[in-house]
Amino acid sequence: VQLQASGGGLVQAGGSLRLSCAVSGRTFSSGTVSWFRQAPGKEREFVAGIRGGSTKYYADSIKGRFTTSRDYAKNTMYLQMDSLKPEDTAVYYCAAGSPISSTRSSPEAYSSWGQGTQVTVSS
Numbered sequence: 001v002q003l004q005a006s007g008g009g010l011v012q013a014g015g016s017l018r019l020s021c022a023v024s025g026r027t028f029s030s031g032t033v034s035w036f037r038q039a040p041g042k043e044r045e046f047v048a049g050i051r052g053g054s055t056k057y058y059a060d061s062i063k064g065r066f067t068t069s070r071d072y073a074k075n076t077m078y079l080q081m082d083s084l085k086p087e088d089t090a091v092y093y094c095a096a097g098s099p100i101s102s103t104r105s106s107p108e109a110y111s112s113w114g115q116g117t118q119v120t121v122s123s
Contacts, residue, residue: 001025001112003033005094008117011084015121019079021094021114027075029053031098035068035079036107037090037119046105047092048079057104062088084121091116 007019023033034049034057048068049057056068067080077094093116099109 001096003094003096003112003114005092005114005117008092008119010120010122013084013086013121013123015084016080016082017084017119019081019092019094019117019119021077021079023075023077023094023096025112026096027053027072031096032104032110033070033077033094033096034104034110035077035092035094037088037092038116039087039090042090044093044107046107049104050077051104059105081119084119086121086123089119089121091118093117 002024004022011017032049032051035047036044037047038044046059050070065083070077094114095110096112097110103109
């Protein structure tokens with residue numbers, strides 16, 4: 001499985017960005033594809049995910065601001081980020097795996113990772 005994340009950049013607080021994750025080697029109907037982020041000096045944290053191509057999960061810290069979706073035809077997952085805050089600044093990664101419900105937020109449960117894309121939100 002290969003994942004390619006893109007779409008990061010510099011944006012002012014309150015602005016929006018859309019990240020893309022192109023997936024090859026598996027389809028969304030199997031397993032889970034998720035977004036994680038890692039800020040400097042902090043652990044990698046779960047942001048949002050899609051299981052089986054339809055069930056969506058979100059971290060409490062971004063609920064109501066971020067939305068994840070997928071395009072079956074393009075085998076691509078998206079993360080629409082609105083009302084961005086400086087604390088959203090991080091490298092964002094997409095990852096694929098087959099975690100059980102209790103581990104879907106754990107980076108260790110994912111076997112394949114994209115290269116990451118930097119998101120910087122200025123105040």
